[in-house]
Amino acid sequence: MVTRNICLPNENTTEALARAVAARSRAGDTILLEGPVGVGKSTFARAYIRARAHDPELIVPSPSFTLVQTYGLAPPVTHADLWRVQNAADALELGLDEAAADGILLIEWPDRLNDYLPDGYLKISLLWDGEDGRRAHLEGPARLVEALPE
Numbered sequence: 001m002v003t004r005n006i007c008l009p010n011e012n013t014t015e016a017l018a019r020a021v022a023a024r025s026r027a028g029d030t031i032l033l034e035g036p037v038g039v040g041k042s043t044f045a046r047a048y049i050r051a052r053a054h055d056p057e058l059i060v061p062s063p064s065f066t067l068v069q070t071y072g073l074a075p076p077v078t079h080a081d082l083w084r085v086q087n088a089a090d091a092l093e094l095g096l097d098e099a100a101a102d103g104i105l106l107i108e109w110p111d112r113l114n115d116y117l118p119d120g121y122l123k124i125s126l127l128w129d130g131e132d133g134r135r136a137h138l139e140g141p142a143r144l145v146e147a148l149p150e
Contacts, residue, residue: 002145008126008134014040017136018047020148021122025052027075029144030100030118032110035126040134041108044126045079048106052077068094076103082112092116 008014021031031048033041046060052073063069063081070078078096085091091112096105100118110117122140129135138145 015047019051022051030105030121039126082109088114
């Protein structure tokens, strides 16, 4: 596992990071997005999915109420928002393990899974940095982390 910190002074840089990660992702990858409410997890997820779809105008609703949304891309991308999930057992019933095996899994609020995280995931912790700025702490496979732009 490789770690790295990247400064994200605005929404555009968060979206650029998402596009860069999307370009390096492949089937079997799991990307975990953690951080407080409002820090940019959904912004990252939308930009990531749009980049994978090669469609900057794609409507990407937050799965806050549906919990899981799968996009029929190649490979498929499953976006899960576990904010409303109470425990790991409930999260496991969503079929995330199958989604991870067949495609790319993008999970907001991965702490709800406790110790049931897939191997080899990329964890992106989005954090407030100063008044309006953010930063991302990345931890994951070298192929996903090392070549990312500053």
